[in-house]
């Protein structure tokens with residue numbers, strides 16, 4: 001009965017399982033990798049080891065070797081990637097073996113990267129356990145590491161063999177990480193259209209535990225875009241709405257306000273700033289921009305930075321984000337359901353956007 005609630009579809013070379021009971025399909029997923037004598041390796045962090053691994057135990061091979069990361073964004077680095085490569089070598093892992101990533105976006109990003117590079121690429125499976133990873137990070141094959149405080153500077157496009165999105169894991173997820181994933185659900189709804197935006201804003205993220213429908217809509221929307229543009233040469237850029245400014249906020253906060261912002265909070269400020277730029281450039285109308293940004297301000301905490309941080313933020317934006325043509329490009333909205341991407345953004349617009357994000361703090 002449980003299994004009948006699980007939706008299944010293919011995205012490029014990945015098989016996606018969505019819904020409560022998705023992990024029950026793990027044995028069949030492992031069997032579907034037709035390599036004789038293959039072995040499995042498990043990547044977790046301390047939290048997913050404690051809270052999620054026990055829920056998976058019935059479906060995993062016995063005595064599976066496990067590598068456990070310290071939780072958090074700071075673990076997504078080259079040193080840890082090297083530790084995992086070395087561990088795989090010590091365990092005598094070979095080309096036909098399979099890495100299973102059980103965790104949030106940090107685990108799937110670094111695990112996917114390690115899988116894409118170890119012996120020139122081994123199979124991997126994502127079992128996302130945070131809302132952020134379930135709706136976004138585990139889907140679409142983008143893998144990444146941070147270099148110092150610069151986000152996602154090293155990475156690859158490498159599709160998982162399968163992704164099992166099971167909502168049962170969310171029961172142990174702390175509330176602020178629910179809010180974190182909700183930010184990507186909002187982004188996806190805004191990119192899609194008025195109906196999804198209405199359904200999403202009606203959902204009180206801090207009260208509900210009914211996430212299945214929103215997760216399913218968000219994953220399918222992402223899958224549709226990724227299938228059209230797997231390597232982000234064009235339309236996949238719409239999914240970066242909020243991310244150009246957001247990554248700068250995130251990187252800056254890691255340095256200046258440790259332990260730093262959650263990714264979802266950072267891209268929320270990014271969406272506020274990038275919508276303001278859209279309005280300044282004559283794309284979105286004032287009332288729609290205010291409707292969306294007010295909703296975001298009501299549902300997310302105030303940014304930790306203040307007016308004194310403005311120059312440093314601008315420096316990070318202009319340093320990290322210059323594209324090959326030396327201009328900064330953002331993805332934003334013309335209106336709800338009408339995304340824009342590749343929008344050139346000058347320094348004045350960036351400064352005004354930071355001011356607008358901080359407007360309540362300066363008042």
Ligand SMILES: NC(=O)c1ccc[n+]([C@@H]2O[C@H](COP(=O)([O-])OP(=O)(O)OC[C@H]3O[C@@H](n4cnc5c(N)ncnc54)[C@H](O)[C@@H]3O)[C@@H](O)[C@H]2O)c1
Nearest residue numbers: 047051071072104105106129130132136137142169172173
């Ligand atoms: N590759 C992509 O397309 C993509 C997309 C979005 C985000 N990301 C990346 O994902 C990362 C953010 O993901 P995240 O928010 O999942 O971070 P995360 O992996 O750090 O997880 C958040 C926290 O929740 C804990 N946790 C996870 N699942 C849990 C559970 N079920 N119960 C209890 N605790 C649990 C983790 O241990 C961690 O402390 C960032 O590095 C971001 O760049 C990647």
